Amino acid sequence: MTDRLIALGDDLERAARKDLRRHSRRRRRVLGGAAALAVLLPGGALASSLLSSEDVARSMPAGTKFLVGSTPECDVVKENVEYRCTINGHFESEIDGSLKGTVEPTVDKTKHVNGGCRSLTDDGREWSCYVGEEAVRQQIVGAGFLGEYAPSPGVG
């Protein structure tokens, strides 16, 4: 490998480390906030909040930039766990080619990651969405990412 390519790899690796550290700091802040909230709220209040299918539908564009402006509609598969969502309206993904299998986080109205969805179709119109820990079990979001503060829809 040439020196130039090695230097380029060094730059990228350094940037990747910084990026990871940025995310870790953000995650720690969010987890700290969530822990404080759990102390303040009556027992079980966080866990027991039920999501409506409309909440899940709203969580999709809140988590993914290319879905902003689209109008997902979701049906309950298993309440508070799994939803099947269809996206209406125009959207344009930054991903070239098939969207099948693509995973995206979902974000609740307090701007925290509350689950994630997986595209079932090439055109990205049909999605299976999972709430909370189920999204982690489905390997859509990492355990550390769930609950993270996400002030704006994500790209990539």
Add this chain to the structure above:
Amino acid sequence: MQRSDAALLAAARNDPAAFRELYDRYAERILAYHRRRCRDEDAAHELTAETFAQVWLVRARFRDECDGSAAPWLFGIARNVLLVSVRRRALEARARERLGVQVTPVSVSPQEAWLENLDDDDVPEAVKLRVVDELGYDEIARELGTTPGAARVRVHRGLAALRKERTR
């Protein structure tokens, strides 16, 4: 034992060293891909950097659909970086900017010509791998970062072109 690309990408979610290993494995091939298209050394390096910056940002989206090889996925990203650059008439740099990687200004402007015969890019290489190295289509596909079906088409096109050349 060498880790597969899929294993490296899974590890790279939390480990930049795994990402670096993947980079070391593919950087020359991705550079060669961009160099073939743009024929400019500086632009090819910038496009390679952008390709890997995007790989880092979307690494969680990788799905292992080629027995552990990430080549088709990586070359797909490289192709997309090239297409977007030509479409925007400027070398794509958004992923690097997002990561805070220095972007070196390059005077060359992306041209439509960079996309000519984009799908035939690997035809000579495909023929060599098939005829000289006697690889199967699955292996050729892994080498070229494409599907076995597309590899077969490229070999077929290459052989047809050679046949036509000989009968002239």
